[in-house]
Amino acid sequence: MVSSAERKMLGYIWQYVYTSFLRYWLKWFIRQATGTCELQRICSGNKPGATRTSKAEYSLRSSKNKRSFGSQQGSVRKCADQIMKEKNVKPQKDPLFKESLHICLLQITGNSSLYVSVENMRKEVFSSENQEHEAMLLKLWDLLMPTVKLDSRITKQWGDIGFQGDDPKTDFRGMGLLGLINLFCVKGLISYFRYSYAIVGINLTEMAYSLLKSGELKPHFYNTVPGTPELRQFHQLYCYLAYEFDKFWVAEEPESIMQFNQYREKFHTIVKTNLQDPDVNLTLTACSKN
Incomplete structure (x- = not known):
């Protein structure tokens, strides 16, 4: 009986033989036959x-x-x-x-x-000394909490929109400015907070980024962009993830936010499975105009 390791080795050998020798001659033969x-x-x-x-x-x-x-x-x-x-x-x-x-x-x-x-x-570090960065952060607060004023720049109030500490800049360490910009994308798509909005949003940015880096998003962009994809399309993909995760979270009915990592991985697996469909299209109509 052939073990899984042996089957894998045979697969590597076949792949090498095919790509190094057989594929060339097969292409040549078909070229001669079809022109x-x-x-x-x-x-x-x-x-x-x-x-x-x-x-x-x-x-x-x-x-x-x-x-x-x-x-x-x-x-x-x-x-x-x-x-x-x-x-x-x-x-x-x-x-x-x-x-x-x-x-x-x-x-x-x-x-x-x-x-x-x-x-x-992503590599652009959020800096509290950068006036543009600070203005974006304060604008995010105003968009999400329009009737509440911040007591100060560093305050526990940031926890009300899902940041983990008194100063949001610490939550942007992994995703940099990309994480902040994406938090603006889903305004109006999700009607209210069912979890720690900011840190969940940054986690979903990491998911979108990792799928792009690995090449797993290629089928989606190849199906939806008849040319060169731009940052706008990436932000739209993030909108899709945020909106679908919100629906997923409600349907799964987790007992608490403490189970977030478990459900994040489950959702991640669903997205990766969908991306294996050659006709995949992860687009929200509500996002297409943004």
Whole structure:
């Protein structure tokens, strides 16, 4: 009887043999039989979205001709022209291919660019000496507690909107300015606080960030953004997580906020499972106008 470790090893061996030898000759044979390259077959055989772009991404990453896709639209178009030249694809014979390939490249490079933008925002440390940061924090209080005035900048009142200490800046250590900005996104989507709003919101920011970093959000963005995703789309994804978590929390009926970590992980698993659907679309209609 083959053990799980042995099956895993056999899987690694097969993957190595396939990617190193068989895949090349299989592609060559099909090219000779159909007169089209792998990327042409991917673009013509799949509708726009995650399936098509993911297959194109795998094909490009597996190609023996390694290249930089570029991050600007002009560079991406130039890369598309270069690929067509290398693959000997004639525009007159396949007039739709170039535009389909261009969209795939925009989505692939755009996902990487989005991560850089989000990471830069996360790395920006909240500073009480920065007037813009302080103004944003005080505005958050006014939005959430419009009829209550703060006694002082450092006060236990911050606990009323879910911060853990007397000074909110300590709660932003992990997610930086990204955590603060996202707390503004769901204003109006959730009618009242069922838990520690601020710290739960920052936790959900970490969830969105980790899903982006791992690449698990690619299918969602490939299905919903026909080009380069921007920070706006990431904030909309956060809105989805916050709104769905709120519904999830109510449906699960936890005994107390002390069980938050347990239910957070359960919700995280649900989201990751949904992201495995090639047609996934984690978009809130209520958020699309923000």
